[in-house]
Every structure is written in C-alpha cells, then in structure tokens.
Amino acid sequence: MRRIVLWLLSTVAALVLLFSYRTSTGASLTSEVVASAPVDAGSGATYTGDTVQTQEGDVQVVITVADGKITAVSVPVHPSGSARHDEISARTLPALVEATLAAQSADIDSVSGATYTSGGYQESLQSALDQAGLAG
Secondary structure, eight states, X not given: OHHHHHHHHHHHHHHHHHHHOXXXXXXXXXXXXXXXXXSOGGGSEEEEOOOEEETTEEEEEEEEEETTEEEEEEEEEOSOSSHHHHHHHHHHHHHHHHHHHHHSSSOOOOXXXXXXXXXXXXXXXXXXXXXXXXXX
C-alpha cells in the first residue's frame, strides 16, 4: 500500500512539473513586423492585402511598391497574444518578408514549423500584389 501511495504522489508531482514548464525563449515581438529594402519606402504606393484567417490567427500583409518593385513589406496583423505565437511570429515573419523582397512575388517557401502563418502570409501577399497589378 505504501508503494502505491508513493508512486501516485511521485506521478502527480512529475505531471505538475511537466505541465508548468515554460519553453519560451524570451523572444518578444512588437505588434508590427516591418522590413524594407534600401529604397525609400515613402516614395511608392501602399497596398493592403486581405486579412486571412488561419488556425493560428489572422494574418495581413501590407506592401509598398515603387517603379514596379516591392520596396517594403509590413505585417500589421499576425498571430500573437501568447508566448508561443509571439515566438513563432518573431522567427517566421522576418524570414517571409526577406523572401518576399528577394523574390518580388508571393512564390516563396513556407517557414518550417509555421505552416499556417506562412500560408496566410502568402495568401494576403498575393491579394496585395493583385491590387498593385503585379504578377505573383
């Protein structure tokens, strides 16, 4: 009987410790992720993509276009509100923005571990490109 009680208490203690463990790396993200190419982003037209609903949260992309090229990308709406979402967004969104500026289209790779956010980003980006009259 003592062994059963000891085993039960040990199991409960282990479960409590397991579920209270925080995996956050301490990364935080401001409410908007912005990146731009060296070109002055203020000299172009701004196009706002549709807000796309994903399983992890809404995503919306805003692009600035000058001389037929994407000169800046911002992501004012992205999954956030929890340490997990903030950590994923902090890692994912800069990579997606960089890929967009390099590819100059929505034909970019998804970021591993952020499939839903990547898909929402690409869909919203394509919407903004369509508004700008650029092939995506």
